[in-house]
Amino acid sequence: MAETAGGGPGDGTAEVLDRPLPDGVRRRVVQIVSDGFGGLTIGELPAQLRQYARFAPNRRAKFAGNAMAAALETDTLFRQRIGEKLREAQPELCGALDSGSPPPAADPLDVAAAAYVLRPAGWVKLVAAAGEEVQRADAERADEESRAELERLRVELERVRDHTRAETERLRVELDSAKREAESLHRKLRAALSDVKRGDAALRKAQGEIEAVRAEGQAQVSAAESESRRLKARLGEVETALEASRRAAREGRSVEDMRVRLLLDTVLEAAQGLRRELALPPVSVRPAETVDAVEPGRMTPKDIAARALSEHDPAILDQLLALPQAHLVVDGYNVTKTGYPQMPLEKQRLRLLGQLSQLAAQTGAEVTCVFDGAELAAPVLLAPPRGVRVLFSKPGVTADELIRQLVRAEPPGRPVIVASTDREVADGVARAGARPVASAMLLRRLS
DSSP, rough: OOOOOOOOSSSSSSSOOOOOOOHHHHHHHHHHHHHTTTTTOOOTTTTGGGTTTTOHHHHHHHHHHHHHHHHHHOHHHHHHHHHHHHHHHHHHHHHHHTTOOTTSSSSSSHHHHHHHHHOTTTTTHHHHHHHHHHHHHHHEEEEEEEHHHHHHHHHHHHHHHHHHHHHHHHHHHHHOOOHHHHHHHHHHHHHHHHHHHHHHHHHHHHHHHHHHHHHHHHHHHHHHHHHHHHHHHHHHHHHHHHHHHHHHHHHSSSSHHHHHHHHHHHHHHHHHHHHHHHTTTOOOOOOGGSSOOTTTTOOOOOHHHHHHOTTHHHHHHHHHHHTTTTTEEEEHHHHHHHHHTHHHHHHHHHHHHHHHHHHHHOOEEEEEEOGGGGOOSSOOOOOOOOOOOEEOOOOOOEEEHHHHHHHHHHHHSSSEEEEEEOOOHHHHHHHHHHHOOHHHHHHHHHO
């Protein structure tokens, strides 16, 4: 802010400030203008300041400071009016400035600000002196602050050094302790690794022993299971024989009596069949009948040779069933799965049993059909057809074994025919004295 206004001789209006107004002086000037601002009317205010007339002094100094400083510098009348308000507010300071002897105890900033507004003779020197005083005070304050900051930094540096020395010593102690602990841990780790290696060796040895024991145990278990199955089969045979003995005891006769009686009936019926076959006349043989000749309607030796049957001819089965007291034992599922395996098991059983019932009615032979009980998911509710005995094997007993038991139960000499394609069954019943026939032969006979 520079002043260029002129005035009459004897005052300081002709003096010019050749340097910017110090900040401290400028703030005091703005405050003086703001304080005197409220005592002026709207008409006494410059046009650019009238909008701030209703502002509070502090708010006016904050928002209109630059405008008031510019108006004070350019508008001489406005400066004079502010000077009058200043004289009213601070008459002693203004009187001292007018006499050219400002009070020595006064604040240099207040003196410079009042001199800038009132413009007494020598006001430029007062403003410059105030600026130099402010700069000196600022320099002294800055120097004092620097010395205080330097002292604070020196104390802080000493404290940091002490702390660093203490922290370094503490870290050195901790480092020594960590080194000793690391050495101890290394020794423990080496010992642990040695223990782990010994444990691994012991574990491998134990696993080998366990595997050997497990293999031996599995072998023993397998042998025990085989022996258990054999004993169960034997137990089943014993239970079957015991049950048969009990039934025979309840009926008042033994199994042997039944076998002898059945064999006797077989012999008697065979004799009667032989008598019917021979067709012996009630009179003695005529001499003419002893002459070898061919009568009309009788077969010649050539015709007899033509009667030979192949081993797969169903007529052989009819001849076997025509024997006295013949007993046909059928391996049920073996026959059905040979003839019609695509049907459900229930329908297989019903179809076979119906055909066997017709065969029994035609031949008069005893017919027993055996099914494997292991094929059943639940007990079978079945009404056996007329003339056919239906048996299912018990749990743990196969149908093949049940067939062999039936054959062994028959007395020697009774004709027993077993229908099964199973070679093991056929060989077993043949050794027991029964006649095996193929399932296909029975199927052709039934169809």
